[in-house]
Amino acid sequence: MNDEILKKIKQLPPLPESARQIEAVYQDPDSTFSDMVKILEKDPLLTADILKAANSPLYGFSREINTINQAVGLFGMGTVRGFALASIVKKSFALDLSPYGIDSDMFSTLSKKQHALVTSWCLRKDTKLLGILSPAAFLVEIGKVLIAQQIMADKSQENFKKALASNESIEAAEREVVGVDTPEVSATIFEHWRFETGLVETIRNCLNPDNAKKDIKKAVQILQVVRSAVEINGSITQDSIDMAKELIIKYNLDMESFEKALENI
DSSP states (O other): OOHHHHHHHHTSOOOOHHHHHHHHHHHOTTOOHHHHHHHHHTOHHHHHHHHHHHTOGGGOOSSOOOSHHHHHHHHOHHHHHHHHHHHHHHTTSOOOOGGGTOOHHHHHHHHHHHHHHHHHHHTTTOHHHHHHHHHHHHHGGGHHHHHHHHHHHTTOHHHHHHHHHHSSSHHHHHHHHTSSOHHHHHHHHHHHTTOOHHHHHHHHTTTOGGGSOGGGHHHHHHHHHHHHHSOTTSOOOHHHHHHHHHHHHHHTOOHHHHHHHHHHO
């Protein structure tokens, strides 16, 4: 881990009480939908963010979702937890992704499309799996914010631009210039905030699913597929789809559901 980035992570403020309460409810095996709804409704701004996210056309619901209770009922606790954590976490960072050649809107679209693809692919199939994948898909790219800060602090923008042009992947360019990649930085951030091990390790291993433990390997594989399908500027191209489908075949994942999810978004 780059020492300067690690220092930035250690200096991050703790997550607000609302995030800790959401996590406590989600991790409690005896909690109910009503418990989650009560926590979320205490924060009107967070409620508004969740409803705005849930009503995105990316999810394909024909009727407007007007209440948190509706959102939890339609998406499940895991996915709504992902909406909430994404809103809370992103407010903890000043977003300047200029070294990557994208702006904050593109970065937001990237996260939203990754999340929508995961949700459409996995919703109502495996609640536990989606409980990890929902926040992971939304938040896996957050490490780019600190990497971008470090590139600018080192005045390495030109070196990074050249590395992006010459390397096969963005992560390879990150490692060349900064010595660490997005999944590792993101995982370390959530480890610092004491998120559950399954989420942290799903993010950490998404470039190399073979390194993941058996109980999270499928989640890691799906996250790798989704990150391949959506390019850094938020676009989905034939090349990115082909790359994602190669991984689906490799891991023997559900191709038909993936193709339906692509159609939805």
